[in-house]
Amino acid sequence: MRSRDKTNQELPLPDEKVEVRRSPRRRRTVSAYRDGDTLVVMIPARMTRAEEKHWVAEMQRKLQRTESLPLPRSKTSDLTLLDRCAQLSSKYFDDSATPASVRWVAPMRTRWASCTPVDATIRVSRRLQEVPTWVLDYVLVHELAHLRVTPHNAEFWALVRRYPKAERAIGFLEGLSAAAGLEIEPAED
Numbered sequence: 797m798r799s800r801d802k803t804n805q806e807l808p809l810p811d812e813k814v815e816v817r818r819s820p821r822r823r824r825t826v827s828a829y830r831d832g833d834t835l836v837v838m839i840p841a842r843m844t845r846a847e848e849k850h851w852v853a854e855m856q857r858k859l860q861r862t863e864s865l866p867l868p869r870s871k872t873s874d875l876t877l878l879d880r881c882a883q884l885s886s887k888y889f890d891d892s893a894t895p896a897s898v899r900w901v902a903p904m905r906t907r908w909a910s911c912t913p914v915d916a917t918i919r920v921s922r923r924l925q926e927v928p929t930w931v932l933d934y935v936l937v938h939e940l941a942h943l944r945v946t947p948h949n950a951e952f953w954a955l956v957r958r959y960p961k962a963e964r965a966i967g968f969l970e971g972l973s974a975a976a977g978l979e980i981e982p983a984e985d
Contacts, residue, residue, distance in 0.1 A: 814852055818843070828855035835859065874899040877920065881936050888958045893940040900925065906980055908969060909935050911942040927972070934965030 813834040818841040828837045837855050839848055878898045885893045896916040904910070909920040918939045924932050941955040956962055973980040 812856070814856070816848060816852065826851045826855060828859055830859065877936075880933070881918065881940060884933060884936050884959075885940055888937055889940060889944065889955070893943040895940070895943060898936075904980075905978075908980060909939050911939040913943055913946050916943055927968070930961050931965045931968050934959055934962055935969075937962070 815831075815834050815836045817836060817838045819838060820841040822838060822840045824840065826837065826839050828835060830836070835852075835856060837852050839851055843851070874897075877900065878895065881895050881898050885891055894916070895911075895918045898918040898920065900922050901919045902921075903923045904919075904921040907921065908924055909918060911918050918936070920932075920935065920939075924935060937959040938956050941952055944955060945952040959965075969980070972978075
């Protein structure tokens with residue numbers, strides 16, 4: 797490969813496969829993620845082998861630390877999910893969007909969540925138990941907005957956009973859907 801191309805290198809570490817990806821486009825940042833049983837660490841191409849070794853170990857420690865944290869209760873319990881909806885309703889809807897129930901359900905094929913305004917129930921796909929809290933909050937705000945305005949019209953989107961990270965969360969969910977090969981389409985305007 798030419799020096800401008802990304803190069804992949806496997807580093808043997810105890811108990812874990814590691815793939816180091818060097819990129820000439822990457823200047824200072826180092827990032828890592830798990831791909832199956834492999835830790836993928838992305839580093840700038842200019843890093844020395846000693847710096848690479850340091851950052852692989854550092855990123856391995858960081859990922860292990862975050863992976864060992866228990867999921868927040870809001871991501872595992874229907875009752876705390878309902879409590880979170882109450883907090884979001886108070887903050888963004890002046891307590892005017894109150895669901896009768898909110899519960900985790902088996903992964904949905906075409907949606908992240910759904911709302912039935914007639915009986916004020918919200919169902920949230922278990923796929924969202926692993927997303928950042930701000931993304932889950934967006935989904936809950938979206939469903940709470942349906943308790944006030946059913947169709948995806950301008951009034952509905954005005955309510956949803958009260959949540960400051962709405963656009964960012966929509967992008968996150970679109971990326972998650974594409975990366976996982978899901979056929980979950982964003983809600984239409």
